[in-house]
Amino acid sequence: MGKKDKSSALVTKPELSPEDIRKSLYLSALQSDRVTILVGSTEESFRVPGGLLIRYSPSFQKMCQSSFMESLIGVIKLPEVEISTFKNFLIWLHAFQPSIQIESFQAVVNLAIFAEMYLVYHLRNQTSDALRAALGNGKWSPTPEEVSTAYLNVPSGCILRKLCSFGFAHASSDRWTGVTTRQYPDTSAWRSVFENSADFGWDYFQLIQSTQSGIGEGGVCRFHDHSDIIGWKPDDSIMCPYAQGGPWTLKAVADEAAKEFQEEEEGK
Numbered sequence: 001m002g003k004k005d006k007s008s009a010l011v012t013k014p015e016l017s018p019e020d021i022r023k024s025l026y027l028s029a030l031q032s033d034r035v036t037i038l039v040g041s042t043e044e045s046f047r048v049p050g051g052l053l054i055r056y057s058p059s060f061q062k063m064c065q066s067s068f069m070e071s072l073i074g075v076i077k078l079p080e081v082e083i084s085t086f087k088n089f090l091i092w093l094h095a096f097q098p099s100i101q102i103e104s105f106q107a108v109v110n111l112a113i114f115a116e117m118y119l120v121y122h123l124r125n126q127t128s129d130a131l132r133a134a135l136g137n138g139k140w141s142p143t144p145e146e147v148s149t150a151y152l153n154v155p156s157g158c159i160l161r162k163l164c165s166f167g168f169a170h171a172s173s174d175r176w177t178g179v180t181t182r183q184y185p186d187t188s189a190w191r192s193v194f195e196n197s198a199d200f201g202w203d204y205f206q207l208i209q210s211t212q213s214g215i216g217e218g219g220v221c222r223f224h225d226h227s228d229i230i231g232w233k234p235d236d237s238i239m240c241p242y243a244q245g246g247p248w249t250l251k252a253v254a255d256e257a258a259k260e261f262q263e264e265e266e267g268k
Helices: 018-030 050-056 058-065 069-073 083-093 105-117 121-136 144-153 159-169 188-196 198-209 250-267
Strands: 034-039 044-049 075-078
Touching (some): 018 050, 034 050, 034 083, 044 083, 050 083, 050 121, 058 075, 083 105, 105 121, 105 144, 159 198
Parallel strands (some): 034 075
Antiparallel strands (some): 034 044
């Protein structure tokens, strides 16, 4: 027998596509150590993969990885969150391609508030898309209760407030033109909203004073927040950078793969 060619014995590691890398990262996060989360006033317990929480939320990342008490004891308490809202978040969180599959707009608003509170950017943008579409097709108009809840729980200038004020100001027939002609035969239902939230009155006043555009104008990212993407600007909104994978965009995947490869090389 002749000598074997050494080169034939070498096994070439196949190059992984960005999609393969993303699947690998997802599976790794899915199998990561569980974090106990106690939700609501009754402290209902949920065991959640810490890797998924870290991937989607810088707020949960701090709780899971820093010197915060939550990280030290492995328990996170969310007493102000409704159990039904957290269950909807869990369903969304565990999907490889997260998406909003909820018929109740009140539930979507609650998810949007949760995403705002815990900086779940991808969920925040998806709830925005769902509410924006519902405003456009006339399936949703914000109720006094929804507006009050939103303005009580989310900060000034955030996406949900903008959608609420737009929906309040525009009749469904005017939402594609931007013309404000909506009338309220019974104004009493809204009195407490204006009395308790000066910000809502100010947002409405600014909206009707400005040059307005329809709900479908302004690009796909008009009601998005991509401040978690370094260097992103609103002008970059011809295509949403989160089109499919949320924070696991191709660039993020490529950067992480390069980092892992470098760490492997340094460890040899």
